[in-house]
Amino acid sequence: MAENDIVEAVSEALESAPERNFRETVDLAVNLRDLDLNDPSNRIDEGVVLPAGTGQETQIVVFAEGETAVRAEDVADQVLSGDDLEDLGDDTDAAKDLADETDFFIAEASLMQDIGRYLGTVLGPRGKMPTPLQPDDDVVETVNRMKNTVQLRSRDRRTFHTRVGAEDMSPDDIGDNIDVILRRLHADLEKGPLNIDSVYVKTTMGPAVEVA
Numbered sequence: 377m378a379e380n381d382i383v384e385a386v387s388e389a390l391e392s393a394p395e396r397n398f399r400e401t402v403d404l405a406v407n408l409r410d411l412d413l414n415d416p417s418n419r420i421d422e423g424v425v426l427p428a429g430t431g432q433e434t435q436i437v438v439f440a441e442g443e444t445a446v447r448a449e450d451v452a453d454q455v456l457s458g459d460d461l462e463d464l465g466d467d468t469d470a471a472k473d474l475a476d477e478t479d480f481f482i483a484e485a486s487l488m489q490d491i492g493r494y495l496g497t498v499l500g501p502r503g504k505m506p507t508p509l510q511p512d513d514d515v516v517e518t519v520n521r522m523k524n525t526v527q528l529r530s531r532d533r534r535t536f537h538t539r540v541g542a543e544d545m546s547p548d549d550i551g552d553n554i555d556v557i558l559r560r561l562h563a564d565l566e567k568g569p570l571n572i573d574s575v576y577v578k579t580t581m582g583p584a585v586e587v588a
Contacts, residue, residue: 383551393582400580409573420530428549431542439483465494481506
């Protein structure tokens, strides 16, 4: 699939979107084929860093202690300690609200076991278990990378969606994001492009345009 075909499809989607009084996101819909999605090993579930960014605010929560927590304060939306984690384990409603409001969680590796114990039943089914932060990892760098990351997740459905930008981004930038996602899918799927039935791009409220 040529990149100029992707950019043309994005341009058409942006031009055909009706005027709205809010900033719309641009979404990609991918239809899979010839895959047994009842087998978890065939499902898509991974993060992709978009070269032009997501065009939206990405909510990131860090579970950390000590110096890592202090450094994370400058870049994360919220930093929670081990004590906060225990409190969330006792308040399922608060844990669910946090999970629903947060795009990505990052946690020091030493806290992962407790997160599994206290929040595993909330975060696991939502596909939001934290990315482990190893002792040598830079928390600031990790958070900033996650801010430009989207999650590709098919679950057991043939069609899945992901955000690829916002309506005020250029077609070229959105096209670059889509190109990276499709290349990743081609590399990950068993039969590469043959496992993709069709791909569409659209704004939140606009018509879908097929990416040739």
